[in-house]
Amino acid sequence: MEKEIKKIELIASDDEQFEDARAISDESSIDSKKEAEDADKFHECESNVIVDDESQKDYEKNQTDEEREQARLEALELKNKGNEEFRKQNFKKSIEIYTDALRKCPVICQDERSIVYGNRALSKVKLDLKTEAIDDCAKALEYNPKYVKVLLRRAVLYEEISMFDESLDDFKKVLEIDPGNIDARSAQLRLPTLINEKNEKMKEEMLEKLKDLGNMVLRPFGLSTNNFEMKQDPTGSYSINFKK
Template identity: 50%
Template sequence: MKQRMKWTGSDEEAEKAVRSKLLLRLARLEPRRNAERERVARSPRGLRSEWPERIAFLQSTNADEYYAVDLFRLSDIMAGRSQSPGAESVSKAEEAGKEDELAADYVDEDGLKKAEEGWTDEEKEEHHQAALRLKEEGNATFKELKYEEARLFYTEALKKCPTCCPKDRAVLYHNRAVMKTYLKFPDAAIDDLSQALKYDPTYTKALLRRAAIFEESDRLDEALKDYQQLCELDPSNRTGREALIRLPPLVQEKNEKLKAEMLDKLKDLGNMVLKPFGLSTENFNVAKDPQTGNYSINFQNSSS
């Protein structure tokens, strides 16, 4: 039977004891770890059943819920072997493993709200303070450039922070998005920033960061919308003002390119349909109305 270690959250000494137990178990597993890392690369999902001793369980505060912790993964994080922003591309197996890691970031917002209904004001404050401590630990590990470990701290904080503290939850989602940006998960970062903005629609820092990721991902229309909203909230924001000058011509250029590509595809499709009738798209004249931007199609006899 797997050993279960209780994480009290409100007792710093108990938290330190849990950490010590984890480190002891890591030390016992260390001689085997390097060989297992190679096996993980070949079969990233296959080791949990083979080596149950590599999994530790942490119990959440005042709840009968346990979180599984992969000790080998924790060992890599503590040793600073997490991927940095400028690292080389990882193998497909490692990429699959990293995608699996993001599944652990899921936060059940509806479940948390339902659980809060049974909490007293004192219990809500206990959860709130536990979340703030986890956030501070995340901030500290971020300063040490341990992005993956910081991401885990922010996730655990989100699982504790009451939904009646929207500003704090917005900051936690924003901070986790920053970690995902460094870890090269832009789509996941955008999702977290969108959640942050749901909790705090006036959170300009989250809006600016999401706009930047949209722009880097070539999602220029969405970036422009965020910059416009940013300037409405903060007209003095220099980055936003510059983007409103820089992006519109780029958006127009991209849209025109997409239109041209679409017309080419329609032309190819039209030629395929018209060929049995001895016709082609050359028999039709496509004209654009400069005032409305609409297109009209007129038949013309190429033999005349």
């Protein structure tokens, strides 16, 4: 299953300039120490990669059509530079450049912004910044809800952090757009079992906590939860009976 997940992880952006990223595999000689250092540096300057779409939208209200078009072209140029840094495995640098592209690209250019957010998400994946990558995938999907490659990327990330319900939801959305998608079909068979296992584990943990709480309450009376028997009926409900 792990190899299956990694294969999907490397799906690149719909941007033709970025398709070469597919050639980069997890078996390439990436310096893991450098990767970890880049991730640390990213967290140190995380505020530098925040993009405020609403403030940007307000700023752009006073721009002319010509100014917006010029900004769009400059953003595309930055995006291409970010792609080059990604190919060279300078993932932290690519994140910074994609951020500059997002700050430059007019909010009205939804397709372009969606692609850049998707590209930045992949750079964050390479630095193992999974939560941050999920956030960027969400932004990309705000601008383009049918962005299949980003839906797949987020689905994989959700699965890797054990958010199986969310992962399955994204895979289902992929199938609505692309009914023949093999990865999504495979996930529909795999994830329900993982969801059930997680729910059972959560139920067991909850019952243990309730048992500890019950013992604390019953202890002054010389009793414990061992004096009670819990039975589950066919409906899934529980009944508690006192054992003498």
